[in-house]
Amino acid sequence: xxxxxxxxxxxxxxxxxxxxxxxxxxxxxxxxxxxxxxxxxxxxxxxxxxxxxxxxxxxxxxxxxxxxxx
Numbered sequence: 001x002x003x004x005x006x007x008x009x010x011x012x013x014x015x016x017x018x019x020x021x022x023x024x025x026x027x028x029x030x031x032x033x034x035x036x037x038x039x040x041x042x043x044x045x046x047x048x049x050x051x052x053x054x055x056x057x058x059x060x061x062x063x064x065x066x067x068x069x070x
Contacts, residue, residue, distance in 0.1 A: 023058040028069030035059055035070045 023031065038052035059070030 023054060024061075026058075028062075028067070031055065031058060031062075032070050 026034070034055050038055055041048070041052070044052065056070075062069050
């Protein structure tokens with residue numbers, strides 16, 4: 001059971017990392033919509049929480065670059 005949990009954790013981290021690179025290609029309105037959904041979502045899974053953290057990180061990266069899109 002512990003082995004299966006560890007494997008699932010590594011798989012989800014890999015998937016979330018792959019998704020993070022796609023966030024930089026999103027236009028501002030799509031990123032803003034996803035950030036809004038994350039802010040209002042309740043009862044998220046661990047993977048969804050990580051995706052939302054990645055979205056927030058991308059919003060912050062764009063804000064630091066002077067693009068206030070979120």
